[in-house]
Amino acid sequence: MLDQIKYYRNFEAGQTVIWAGDKMDFVGSVVSGIATLTQTMEDGRTQMVGLLLPSDFVGRPGRRTAAYDVVATTDVVMCCFRKQPFEDMMNRTPHIAQRLLEMTLDELDAAREWMLVLGRKTAREKIASLLSIIARRDAALNMGGKEGPMVFDLPLTREAMADYLGLTLETVSRQISALKKDGVIVLEGKRHVTVPDFNRLLDEAGDDSDGGLLA
Amino acid sequence: MLDQIKYYRNFEAGQTVIWAGDKMDFVGSVVSGIATLTQTMEDGRTQMVGLLLPSDFVGRPGRRTAAYDVVATTDVVMCCFRKQPFEDMMNRTPHIAQRLLEMTLDELDAAREWMLVLGRKTAREKIASLLSIIARRDAALNMGGKEGPMVFDLPLTREAMADYLGLTLETVSRQISALKKDGVIVLEGKRHVTVPDFNRLLDEAGDDSDGGLLA
DNA sequence: CGAAATCCTTGATTCAGATCAACACGCCAA
DNA sequence: TTGGCGTGTTGATCTGAATCAAGGATTTCG
Known part of the structure; x- marks a missing residue:
């Protein structure tokens, strides 16, 4: 079903996929290549908050703007869905929401694991x-x-x-x-x-x- | 609907709600009081990875064991659901899964925000x-x-x-x-x-x- | 080709926060 | 009432990582 509304986008190494705060009208997943999720303070200090490897999901059903900068570190191919059709699909297909919950919980665990690394490791x-x-x-x-x-x-x-x-x-x-x-x-x-x-x-x-x- | 399977549990200040790795057969949310989510390394270094304030959710549909220690910092009252009935309910009621996804995305944002704090702030x-x-x-x-x-x-x-x-x-x-x-x-x-x-x-x-x- | 840009390494010095140490305060139990 | 315990403050010193600085290795481009 999702196949019918998907499309592909290519990004070159170094290219910014989305800027934090920008309207984001699609969701997607990384097919090949590597992208990063980063936050930046006004004075330029930067913290990466996520590493997007092939199969990782990007975007937030129910959010209108991107929370972080997404930058392609290598050449990247992403498989995208326009947000509206995707959300409609999600409403009609409970299974998708559950799968997404699963993935989000994994991401949350990874983020928390990383908090230990950042806070306590040498x-x-x-x-x-x-x-x-x-x-x-x-x-x-x-x-x-x-x-x-x-x-x-x-x-x-x-x-x-x-x-x-x-x-x-x-x-x-x-x-x-x-x-x-x-x-x-x-x-x-x-x-x-x-x-x-x-x-x-x-x-x-x-x-x-x-x-x-x-x- | 959820009301019919809920029950309450009380914890005293300092009491451990669940140990990381233990089987966890319920999910729940904090009604009053404050609990913490912590990870500990073998040598004792400790990192808190979440702060549970009233209304926050605890537990993972689809996971059998707790990933972190949950400790009550003050006296805590939690509203609990046995995991199995809760998951059945979730399967029958798409709305619940969506609400849970929403909450998990918020937690993920909070965790990532905290990564910036841990990694880059004085x-x-x-x-x-x-x-x-x-x-x-x-x-x-x-x-x-x-x-x-x-x-x-x-x-x-x-x-x-x-x-x-x-x-x-x-x-x-x-x-x-x-x-x-x-x-x-x-x-x-x-x-x-x-x-x-x-x-x-x-x-x-x-x-x-x-x-x-x-x- | 040489110039410039990236990316990376290594050395010298500094400094924010860790560590080590002493003590103050409130509370409870013997 | 006294001693112990949990909690918090403050001082002195140490140290791991930051900062400042100087190049080296590749790649890109005019």
């Missing part, structure tokens, strides 16, 4: 936490839980990582270097990461190593 | 942010937006505030003293707060003074 733990999340998401996306080292590319610049973690880009760079020196990760170039021992990484993140629900 | 701004939220909630609850100074009691100990703000209790104490010295707030005893100029407080919080959506 810089090194923050970096390790971010790397675990990306590694996990990447592994889930690319294939079943094959054993052995995890390999992935960082989808974010050092500055974007800093904005996610509540750090400066210099501290991010230093801590990544430190994790590399200590053998927790292996770097090829600036973005290509190998994690020889995922449990070691989780340990550095300060997470319960038996697998939390970082989502 | 200690003083953090305290001011917390005070504004409490002041606003309190004003909304007690009466229409009467002009003039806002007056309320802090429902949290210094330590609980520290856990919410990602600070130590000493820093909380110092910053409250500083705000008091600077006339941003007036303190009687340790808990009774008067805010002579709410815009001044918002300014100290670093928020857009024309009223953001702190929830």
